[in-house]
Amino acid sequence: MTPAYRTARPDDEAALGALWTTAFTGAPVEQLWRLAPERHRRTLVAVDGDDVVSALHYQPRPLRSATGTVERVGCVGSVATLPRARGRGHVRALLAAAVHAMTADGCAWSLLFTDTPGVYEGEGWQTFSRPTWHGPPAGPATRPAPEVHVRPARAADRAPLAALHDAYDAHRPLTTVRTADDWAHRLPAWYAPVTTDTLVAEDAAGRRVGYVVLRRHDDGTTDLDEIALGAAAPAEPLAGALFAAAAERAGPGAVRVHLPADGAVLAALPALLAEAWVTDDRTGMARPLHATTAAVRATVTAPGATHWHGDSF
Template identity: 85%
Template sequence: MTVEYRTARRDDEIALSALWATAFAGAPVEDLWAAAPERHRHTLVAVDDGHVVSALHHQPRPLRSATGAVERVGCVGSVATLSRARGRGHVRALLAAAVRAMTADGCAWSLLFTDTPGVYEGEGWRTFSRPTWHGPPAGETSAPRPGHEARVRTALAADRTALAALHDAYDAHRPLTTVRTADDWAHRVPTWYAPATTDTLLAEDAAGRPVGYVVLRRHRDGTTDVDEIALGAAAPAEPLARALFAAAAERAGPGTVRVHLPADGAVLAALPVLLAEAWVTDDRTGMARPLHATAAAVRATVTAPGAAHWYGDSF
């Protein structure tokens, strides 16, 4: 029987749920998809003998370019294929259909993250580099004094407005960042940064005003990921980063700490407060593909100094 490649329908939802639950066990893929606007139109499926055997989701998102301008970017995720249907070209066919759909939707370029870049390279996506630091958490003897009198505490749901303001200011011109909406803060960010696995630490000055935050995600193996930061302009950046990192080091598990933050001066200067020793690796899980934009313009955005795509904006 001929395989059909098409957009998803409401009666595909049970099959999609089962596929994603198997492929992304523990990740809130279905929860995010259920809240995505026009989710059926932006989901492509391969149907073999009446069964969904492969799927991907492409979602237009507003991202900042190398110049700080906001572009419409087609973000590709939730790519999965049943084990019995792999190796038959389904993902390649769905990617080709996604390129056509995203181009027609006016997307300047496309962004995705993967540990298996081969199939995407064949369809025009190219990897880009992001530095990642990792090492053991700093202890009391190895961590220098924070140098800032900020009070750091766990952020609460009531702090959402303050977090959003800090985020918007810190990323106002930062390439590769997403322009978050109120709906993102209400649904997407809490879904990825769930309190059960995540600590969002908020720094306040002596007057109790929010001045910065950092996000840590804890894993069962003891590893901790530092996935987002915002340093407000109301406090000196390096001492503030030190205060946040000192609190983060106390919260980190006993295993490795991995830091996924931009190589900004304040972040680099404060790293010894967080990591007793630091090794830098080249993270090449990010991939980009031009659509309406030129390849040079896309490359300028993803390789720009200070470029960052936060985990809380995952799609």
């Protein structure tokens, strides 16, 4: 039987949930999908007989460009195929349909993240580079004396942290313009407190002046996934204090740093990593739609360009 490709229907939800639960163990894919506006028409499925065997979802999100403008970007995620249906071209067909849908939806370009870029390259997406540092956590002897107080985040910190984030990313390419709904739902989903620490820095007056987010994994490794440094404290000592606190909380394995290559971040890395090795993360991929190839490439390769894990899709 020839497979059919179409948009999702309400009666597909159970099958989609089962597919994503199998493909993305521990990730809040279905949870966030159920909150997405117009989720059915923006979810494309391959149906073999009565079974949904492959799916992807795209969601338009407001991202900052290299010029500082905010663009509507088609963020592609939740791409999964049942094991018995792999190798039959379902994802390629769904991607081709997604290109048409995102173009009609007014998206300037499309963004996705993957460890298997080959199939996406065939449909017009191209990888881009993001520097990542990794190494063992720094020991107490190498940590500077903190000039601010660092503590775990509390529920009452949400609004001040959102303000810090907005100011820090105000002109940063590739970052998402977060809404109150993002802070209420998306951030708690991706930064679950069971595995994640958000550490807040306060100055002597009790003002929140910065934060970092780290995620610990079962294998003992830790990812440092987000930072915001406020203007009310010197950037390098502030980053150093946050990094020192993160090193104390990191697991025994390597720490991976997914942060922008800003001067204060680079200068403070010794407070976090005893040794630092840089690798070239090429999991990000972009495809022009209404925008030009040059404009998209300028955004994803701009100095300091960053896409935070909490804005995953």
